[in-house]
Ligand code: 5GP
């Protein structure tokens with residue numbers, strides 16, 4: 001029997017709030033060539049990780065992003081995984097970057113089509129904005145407690161998220177990315193074996209988009 005060695009321990013599934021990418025003090029943003037995305041969380045990536053907090057990257061130079069392998073997913077990727085980096089793009093360079101840097105490190109489990117399909121179905125499953133809105137936490141430029149944000153997502157998804165903040169141009173800490181953990185098959189959300197680093201305030205802004 002061939003035993004396939006496990007080359008990572010779990011995934012971070014990372015979603016970004018476009019309003020916080022766009023008003024950050026670090027970068028400006030550009031809408032996709034297909035137009036302004038919906039005011040909703042978008043996928044950033046599905047990142048293989050080790051339990052000690054480190055992670056592999058750029059694992060297979062011989063397996064480049066090939067849009068023809070995901071042609072049936074492209075319209076969903078445009079809606080759910082838009083790129084807001086400048087200059088404006090149709091998303092392909094962002095998807096290619098994510099595949100090459102992260103996706104190739106889980107290719108023993110998820111081929112290219114499964115990798116993108118898995119991320120899309122995780123996004124549908126987690127419904128972050130709906131969980132937050134149900135708790136009265138709206139993208140209205142208001143300030144919300146970090147603990148309440150985490151509770152709302154835990155209530156909606158069943159699992160404790162990690163929140164990454166960035167700063168707007170006035171220096172306010174704001175809700176930028178939400179990390180959830182997924183088992184190494186990509187099938188199930190799990191409690192995170194380890195959380196990333198980084199600081200938020202105890203009250204953070206949820207900007208409009
Ligand atoms: P930053 O330095 O902005 O936090 O992260 C830059 C990039 O490093 C991310 O877009 C992601 O590709 C990678 N990265 C940062 N933190 C982690 C992590 O905890 N796990 C993994 N797998 N990648 C990470």
Ligand code: 5GP
Pocket residue numbers: 016021044045082083084085093094097098101
């Ligand atoms: P990471 O290496 O952290 O996984 O991904 C960040 C890279 O993707 C950066 O090179 C960034 O310019 C590019 N990128 C393209 N579109 C986006 C976007 O919408 N959000 C973020 N965070 N990065 C993007």
Ligand code: 5GP
Pocket residue numbers: 146150161162163164165197198199200201202
């Ligand atoms: P505790 O474990 O008591 O909830 O939090 C310990 C520290 O981690 C506190 O400084 C708290 O603000 C910070 N912290 C807790 N959860 C998060 C999170 O999701 N994101 C970030 N950036 N910090 C957090």
